[in-house]
Amino acid sequence: MKIIKLDSSVYNKISAGEVVERPSSVVKELVENAIDAGATAVEISLVNAGLDEIKVLDNGSGIDEEDLKTAFLPHATSKIRSAEDLNEINTLGFRGEALPSIASVSMVEMRSKTQASEMGHFLKLRAGSVTEEGVTAMNRGTEITVSNLFFNTPARLKFLKTPSGELSEVKACVMKLIFANPRVAFRLSDEKGLIYSSDGKGLGEAIKGIFSEDIWQNLLPLDFEKSGIHVTGYASRSTFFKMNRTYQISVINGRVSENQSITSAISTVYQQYLMKRNYPVTVLNITIAPSELDVNVHPTKAEVRFSDGNKVFSAVYHAIKNAVEKDIEERKILFDTLQDDAEQVVERIPPITAEQDSFTASNHLIFDSAPRKEIPSFDFFTSHTEEMHEESEITRSVKEHLKKKYSFSESEVQQEMQETASLYRVIGQVFGTYLLLEYNEKFIIVDQHAAVERLRYDKLLAAYEKGAISVQPLLIPHVLEVTPSEYAIVENKIDALRSLGIELVPFGADSFKLQSVPDILSDMDVSALIKYILSDRAESEDTIIRERLAYAACRSSIKGNTYLTDDQIAELMNVYFKQGLPVQCPHGRPAYYVYTKRDLEKLFKRIV
Ligand SMILES: Nc1ncnc2c1ncn2[C@@H]1O[C@H](COP(=O)(O)OP(=O)(O)OP(=O)(O)O)[C@@H](O)[C@H]1O
Ligand SMILES: [Mg+2]
Known part of the structure; x- marks a missing residue:
């Protein structure tokens, strides 16, 4: 068949296929034109979700009478002049395609007035051809009405959603345009009334409004x-x-x-x-x-x-x-640290009596005031009960601190510890899973597993991010065979993988030798893991490592449904005391809930 150059009415329809998919795409193009024209207010009104009519009114620069028709010619734009301009685009539009594309598949009326012109001018088009033009009275700006979208492309009509489906597309589109232009006032409405409005007072206000x-x-x-x-x-x-x-x-x-x-x-x-x-x-x-x-x-x-x-x-x-x-x-709930309070506390506490001393020894206190040597303790990071022959690290370090800073004697240190400990109280444990605490006029329910798991995970992650993960050299290096395209990917990722502790070296033309893996991965099928990293399905290798860390943290932390003794709870509190009570576990579940006295009073309808 002979080659001919297509008529503009044909190629406009073709590019309409790319640019104008549905009412929301028309709205987007028209609003972007208004923004490019410097509008500070844009009003969008729809009839039947825009399927019957879309009207966009702006207070921008307007279009000169002689440019009105040009605006509808393909590749006609006022926004760029040369190919170089494509390297530095400062306007939303630049292709000069939107208006001719929209006009080719609908009926359009454009009214516009510039500052310089006394009167406005209008142009009516049907399927891209001008049907009427003339003079009209209006304020500076442009109003464009697009009706009967796709009236001449029935195939397109079939792909549209229901009016309510199209309306949500338009809403999503306008919402984004509002957030992109928070200093422009917008109104979106349809025959039922106002849908969105924003007053152009900035992004925070726009978000609050929508x-x-x-x-x-x-x-x-x-x-x-x-x-x-x-x-x-x-x-x-x-x-x-x-x-x-x-x-x-x-x-x-x-x-x-x-x-x-x-x-x-x-x-x-x-x-x-x-x-x-x-x-x-x-x-x-x-x-x-x-x-x-x-x-x-x-x-x-x-x-x-x-x-x-x-x-x-x-x-x-x-x-x-x-x-x-x-x-x-x-x-994070940070329990008051001794360091901050030490001075005040010292002034407040009366000398401790023998009676009090024996009382505190049996009390559920956070700090081990009594010698604990014989009491079996619990390592909450391993969930195995182990003999613990020494006081916890935190207790020891705080004691050291007090001794050094205030030259306290051993007994003064004991007093100090008890006073601070009583700033909060462990009420107990329920269902073997939740710890109940009273602290700072708040009632706190802690998921013992989630909280420890998070602390453990943060520790592992910090070590990993510092590069302090321990790596195991493989006694027998594993040979990984790859396809040519995988070879290129591995080569690219060799450095990234090494920083994760996975050491690969080229081994012949189509394989790599795996020399070492990080400890946390040692119980996995590492070559399967690497294949997975190379596949399209994989998230980044970093994600995989994080998931492993989360898994390791989960496995090695105290589980739910584990009944703890008072001492074990106290020990666990030491962990929170030192590191703060984390907000959530590595998988996103909350680690604690806080209720104030007011919350409980509301619950029991003591107040409304
Ligand atoms: N609301 C408006 N106010 C002022 N001028 C407008 C308005 N809408 C369109 N124009 C003028 O019409 C021209 C053509 O608009 P059209 O949207 O077709 O192309 P564009 O915005 O330049 O590029 P693109 O196809 O990338 O959107 C614009 O370059 C602009 O000069
Ligand atoms: Mg445009």
């Missing part, structure tokens, strides 16, 4: 800059999550976009706090030099590429991690 109060209460503010990348916005607490990713919004240089480096940075931070298929809420606003960003990846510009994805990963990772860790530290 997300539920519950979400807002669980968001942490972010502000972090690293190697020219500035990350601001909000990320949820380690204990808060949703069941899908719709609450993860990333705005890059003002554009709502997705990017793999960002998504994986988010999941890397939260993997140690949330269970699988639980997703945090994140609204990230990332700014980066436009030259480091390629937005011209896809016609809808929904995805961007960075010239250095690792830099972006690192900036996002640290921005969120810092905020989340700070929050966890703040929420």
